[in-house]
Amino acid sequence: MSAPILSINDLQVTYHASDRQVFALQGATLKAGASETIGVVGESGSGKSTIARAALGLLPSGVAEITGGSIAINGRDVTGLRRRDWQPLRGKPIAMVFQDPLSFLNPVMRVDRQIGEAIRRHAPQRSTKDRVVDLLELVQLPASVARSYPHELSGGMRQRVLMAVALACEPSLLIADEPTTALDVTTQAEIVKLLRDIQRTLGVSVLLISHNLAVVAELCDQMYVMYAGRVVESGPADEILSHPGHPYTYGLMTAARSLRDADGRYATIAGDVPSLAERFVGCPFAARCPVAMEHCTQLAPPPTSVAGQANHVAACWHLVEGKGRDDHRDIAGAGARHEGVQA
Numbered sequence: 640m641s642a643p644i645l646s647i648n649d650l651q652v653t654y655h656a657s658d659r660q661v662f663a664l665q666g667a668t669l670k671a672g673a674s675e676t677i678g679v680v681g682e683s684g685s686g687k688s689t690i691a692r693a694a695l696g697l698l699p700s701g702v703a704e705i706t707g708g709s710i711a712i713n714g715r716d717v718t719g720l721r722r723r724d725w726q727p728l729r730g731k732p733i734a735m736v737f738q739d740p741l742s743f744l745n746p747v748m749r750v751d752r753q754i755g756e757a758i759r760r761h762a763p764q765r766s767t768k769d770r771v772v773d774l775l776e777l778v779q780l781p782a783s784v785a786r787s788y789p790h791e792l793s794g795g796m797r798q799r800v801l802m803a804v805a806l807a808c809e810p811s812l813l814i815a816d817e818p819t820t821a822l823d824v825t826t827q828a829e830i831v832k833l834l835r836d837i838q839r840t841l842g843v844s845v846l847l848i849s850h851n852l853a854v855v856a857e858l859c860d861q862m863y864v865m866y867a868g869r870v871v872e873s874g875p876a877d878e879i880l881s882h883p884g885h886p887y888t889y890g891l892m893t894a895a896r897s898l899r900d901a902d903g904r905y906a907t908i909a910g911d912v913p914s915l916a917e918r919f920v921g922c923p924f925a926a927r928c929p930v931a932m933e934h935c936t937q938l939a940p941p942p943t944s945v946a947g948q949a950n951h952v953a954a955c956w957h958l959v960e961g962k963g964r965d966d967h968r969d970i971a972g973a974g975a976r977h978e979g980v981q982a
């Protein structure tokens with residue numbers, strides 16, 4: 640069997656900010672194989688974008704340090720690669736679509752030139768004109784967009800242009816980091832549908848980073864749940880979303896399903912998102928976990944254990960100790976409550 644396109648194993652990343660250290664990844668493991676659609680979910684600050692940046696060698700130099708674990712692309716270890724050696728790997732085999740297209744697109748360059756440059760970077764001999772039209776068609780934009788500047792387009796159209804630039808590189812894996820967050824609900828749905836169409840038409844793998852469980856449920860075959868710099872649960876999306884193995888995943892699902900309360904507030908998981916200023920001794924979720932046992936904070940972070948079908952795993956001491964998922968479900972619901980998130 641060929642190696643996965645992207646394989647991240649027990650990755651540890653620390654940011655050395657001027658006034659503090661942030662242990663942003665404390666053991667993140669993730670794989671993306673051919674023709675897969677993978678979702679990465681987790682609260683803000685859980686390390687989702689750090690994983691994406693690490694996968695493209697885009698961690699800020701002089702600030703971020705990989706202190707452990709490994710990254711491999713198509714079976715090649717790229718963990719310690721120097722910055723300039725990353726260049727040939729960017730775009731192909733892995734391309735990225737960012738949340739904010741305006742910060743990526745050149746404001747004074749027409750769309751056709753921006754797509755054309757991406758084509759030429761990967762295939763210098765190629766004539767770009769027809770290919771630009773093909774790519775615009777692929778992202779379901781009219782050919783007339785080719786002569787537009789980014790500021791003349793709507794947010795959804797810019798996101799499509801960014802996808803065309805990424806696809807111009809002929810990636811095997813497209814990483815989309817919160818591609819819909821800045822868009823209105825209707826446009827979000829269109830972009831999700833487009834990602835699915837692209838995945839099916841080109842057979843390209845998609846790794847979608849999202850806060851939105853409903854989007855992941857609709858689009859993804861596999862999913863990873865991140866908490867405090869770790870992947871705490873992974874496996875087939877439909878199985879996780881019907882039988883979550885980790886109390887955190889259960890809490891996320893409960894919060895996502897719940898309606899607003901009488902004061903118009905949404906449900907969140909009780910307790911604060913943990914500070915990443917320290918490495919965790921025990922389970923990082925223990926302080927917020929409604930089924931935490933005394934030793935959850937004291938023992939080492941729980942290893943991943945099988946939580947269902949063969950490749951559905953979760954990192955929870957309850958699973959290690961043989962208690963079933965249903966125990967979590969009974970008690971974990973107590974952890975989702977309505978608290979101060981304003982509508």
Ligand SMILES: Nc1ncnc2c1ncn2[C@@H]1O[C@H](COP(=O)(O)OP(=O)(O)OP(=O)(O)O)[C@@H](O)[C@H]1O
Nearest residue numbers: 654656661663682683684685686687688689699915
């Ligand atoms: N350049 C940086 N310097 C210092 N700390 C950083 C830097 N970039 C990210 N961090 C910190 O690393 C942690 C993980 O950040 P990251 O952006 O990966 O989270 P995220 O899951 O993508 O969050 P969001 O959902 O808000 O996008 C956070 O605590 C964040 O404040």
Ligand SMILES: [Mg+2]
Nearest residue numbers: 687688689816
């Ligand atoms: Mg992010």
